[in-house]
Amino acid sequence: MTLSQTQSEFAQDVAELIQYIDHSGYSCTFGDTYRDPRSHGEIGSQIAYGARESLHKRRLAVDLNLFKDGQFLRHTEAHRPFGDFWKGLHPDNRWGGDFSNPDGNHYERTP
Numbered sequence: 001m002t003l004s005q006t007q008s009e010f011a012q013d014v015a016e017l018i019q020y021i022d023h024s025g026y027s028c029t030f031g032d033t034y035r036d037p038r039s040h041g042e043i044g045s046q047i048a049y050g051a052r053e054s055l056h057k058r059r060l061a062v063d064l065n066l067f068k069d070g071q072f073l074r075h076t077e078a079h080r081p082f083g084d085f086w087k088g089l090h091p092d093n094r095w096g097g098d099f100s101n102p103d104g105n106h107y108e109r110t111p
């Protein structure tokens with residue numbers, strides 16, 4: 001599978017995730033999606049915030065801002081049901097809430 005095919009599958013899964021969030025009575029907005037290497041450094045280097053090897057630089061990660069009744073939910077635990085849903089969509093999907101330094105609004109696909 002090419003990187004482009006993986007990116008396309010990732011985008012489809014993000015669409016499903018957003019639908020699931022909406023159907024669950026929540027809403028979301030985009031945080032970081034693609035991080036342009038011209039602003040954030042090539043893969044393996046770092047100019048601004050974010051991890052050197054971040055999958056945002058490969059168009060394989062998205063940060064979603066979660067809301068319920070208009071209230072912003074900033075804590076990782078609020079994302080847990082959506083992280084579980086996300087991981088169920090594809091075996092290569094990872095949720096940031098499982099990281100050693102939890103990042104609950106981060107959803108990614110490992111290439």
Ligand SMILES: [Zn+2]
Pocket residue numbers: 032056061062063105106107
């Ligand atoms: Zn992220």
